[in-house]
Amino acid sequence: MDERTGFLLFSAIALVGALNVVLRRNAVHAALWLVGSFLGVAGIFLTLGSGLLAAIQVMVYAGAIMVLFLFVILLLNLETPRFEGISLARGASLFAAAATGLLLLWPFVNDRSLQAPAVPAVDLPVTAANVGMTLFQRFAVPFEIVSLVLLVAMVGAIHVARRPRRDEPA
Amino acid sequence: MTDPLWISLVKAVAVFAFTLTLVPLLVLAERRISAWMQYRVGPNRVGPFGSLQPLADLVKMLFKEELRPAGVPAFLFGAAPAIAAICSLFMMAVVPLGGTLEVGGHSTRMVVADVDVGVLAVLATSSLGVYGITLGGWASNSKYSLLGGLRSSAQMISYELTMGLSLLSVLVLVRRGDAAGLFGSLSLSDIVASQATSGIWNVVKCPVGFLLFTTAAFAETNRLPFDLPEAETELVGGYHTEYSAMKFGLFFLGEYAAMVASSAVVVCLFLGGWHLPFVTGAEAVGVPGALLQVGVFVAKLLAFLFFFIHVRWTLPRFRYDQLMDLGWKVMLPLALVNLLVTGGLVAAGVF
Numbered sequence: 008m009d010e011r012t013g014f015l016l017f018s019a020i021a022l023v024g025a026l027n028v029v030l031r032r033n034a035v036h037a038a039l040w041l042v043g044s045f046l047g048v049a050g051i052f053l054t055l056g057s058g059l060l061a062a063i064q065v066m067v068y069a070g071a072i073m074v075l076f077l078f079v080i081l082l083l084n085l086e087t088p089r090f091e092g093i094s095l096a097r098g099a100s101l102f103a104a105a106a107t108g109l110l111l112l113w114p115f116v117n118d119r120s121l122q123a124p125a126v127p128a129v130d131l132p133v134t135a136a137n138v139g140m141t142l143f144q145r146f147a148v149p150f151e152i153v154s155l156v157l158l159v160a161m162v163g164a165i166h167v168a169r170r171p172r173r174d175e176p177a
Numbered sequence: 178m179t180d181p182l183w184i185s186l187v188k189a190v191a192v193f194a195f196t197l198t199l200v201p202l203l204v205l206a207e208r209r210i211s212a213w214m215q216y217r218v219g220p221n222r223v224g225p226f227g228s229l230q231p232l233a234d235l236v237k238m239l240f241k242e243e244l245r246p247a248g249v250p251a252f253l254f255g256a257a258p259a260i261a262a263i264c265s266l267f268m269m270a271v272v273p274l275g276g277t278l279e280v281g282g283h284s285t286r287m288v289v290a291d292v293d294v295g296v297l298a299v300l301a302t303s304s305l306g307v308y309g310i311t312l313g314g315w316a317s318n319s320k321y322s323l324l325g326g327l328r329s330s331a332q333m334i335s336y337e338l339t340m341g342l343s344l345l346s347v348l349v350l351v352r353r354g355d356a357a358g359l360f361g362s363l364s365l366s367d368i369v370a371s372q373a374t375s376g377i378w379n380v381v382k383c384p385v386g387f388l389l390f391t392t393a394a395f396a397e398t399n400r401l402p403f404d405l406p407e408a409e410t411e412l413v414g415g416y417h418t419e420y421s422a423m424k425f426g427l428f429f430l431g432e433y434a435a436m437v438a439s440s441a442v443v444v445c446l447f448l449g450g451w452h453l454p455f456v457t458g459a460e461a462v463g464v465p466g467a468l469l470q471v472g473v474f475v476a477k478l479l480a481f482l483f484f485f486i487h488v489r490w491t492l493p494r495f496r497y498d499q500l501m502d503l504g505w506k507v508m509l510p511l512a513l514v515n516l517l518v519t520g521g522l523v524a525a526g527v528f
Binding site: 035039042058059062063065066069070071074075077078081082134135 | 253292293294297298300301304305307308311312315323326327330331333334337362363
């Protein structure tokens with residue numbers, strides 16, 4: 008399978024999956040389509056010759072994060088919402104969302120220079136060793152900043168979720 | 178080195194057949210060993226020493242009536258056992274059964290897919306395997322199944338972290354003592370080769386990592402003392418309560434195949450894979466040498482599987498909160514410290 012066919016196949020999988028995430032009414036089904044979409048993205052990484060990114064994509068997103076999503080959905084036992092028809096407000100917000108999306112996409116469709124393939128910041132084959140060296144040497148500071156941001160998010164989540172102490176006003 | 182298509186096919190079929198042959202033998206071994214441990218006789222009616230019992234069980238499962246509870250999504254209900262079985266079998270693809278085989282000027286590694294991210298492929302597949310159990314639990318439309326599926330997803334996420342972290346301590350070790358002075362590798366073949374070159378197995382260099390990884394492997398394969406998704410005394414049968422006939426058989430197959438695969442991974446990572454001390458090195462071998470290597474690997478695999486079974490019939494099941502406490506408050510910190518110590522020792526030049 009050449010790169011082009013692979014790309015078309017896997018991006019089709021990713022797009023159909025993503026579309027079904029928003030079209031399914033059953034939350035569990037939507038989550039499963041998202042897993043399919045992630046697997047499609049992993050396939051795209053594979054056709055681009057990066058087994059590393061593909062494996063990490065499957066492991067982190069399709070494996071860990073979506074399992075957690077599914078866990079929460081099953082725990083909440085969501086009802087399947089009924090279709091209530093399209094009200095004026097809903098129609099207007101749908102229209103606004105679509106218009107904003109098109110507006111954001113417009114430069115990429117219009118401007119030829121933006122369609123040229125992006126120049127990679129580091130021109131090395133994507134192996135574990137290269138990724139590691141690049142991340143921890145050249146991009147060490149951005150990497151640390153990102154982990155700090157994640158840490159802040161984590162502390163925030165714990166603060167929101169924890170039970171207040173007895174002597175503390177809720 | 179790339180193989181012609183027919184060699185890849187031969188290897189794939191061989192490993193597939195190897196795993197599928199081992200599963201019924203393992204089921205029989207489990208029943209005989211548990212009987213031996215509990216001072217019972219065990220299956221001894223079908224064939225000599227009950228050796229045909231798994232075959233009889235298979236025939237029974239194939240011909241049993243298949244029941245499907247009312248109101249279940251048919252596709253997911255059927256897909257769940259298939260996912261569980263496929264993910265377990267797929268893991269064996271990256272496990273090297275031997276070193277490099279050289280026949281008539283052509284050399285090939287004795288592994289189905291010698292991918293350079295082998296270890297990550299193992300983790301990725303094992304994290305996908307949980308979908309089989311979780312979906313089986315959800316699709317069954319029964320409270321016991323759902324509870325089993327829920328437990329399984331939480332358990333997998335908790336123990337995957339420990340598994341990954343204890344794996345990292347092995348990867349740190351691979352960096353040195355490599356034949357070609359390579360930079361370290363994620364390929365299981367290279368990890369075994371580096372142990373064969375240095376002559377010291379990773380279990381000696383980081384025993385804590387071995388312990389943590391093995392414990393996490395028990396949890397990931399849902400084996401006692403971590404079989405809470407199944408927990409027949411609380412949840413009837415857990416995620417497979419509503420399954421019958423061959424669909425249940427597939428779950429069964431998946432569990433035992435996962436046992437084989439994770440034992441094989443442990444043998445490769447920590448117990449030197451096909452390496453026999455003082456006899457074999459990392460160099461390419463002919464047919465007799467290859468047979469010896471595969472023999473050594475299978476012997477280690479069987480020994481570890483015996484350990485797997487022995488633990489199941491020795492330890493009682495954890496309570497759910499104990500399981501979570503062990504995972505997050507004991508094993509995860511221990512894995513972090515272990516990584517730090519191993520990394521420090523490597524940096525100080527001890528290994």
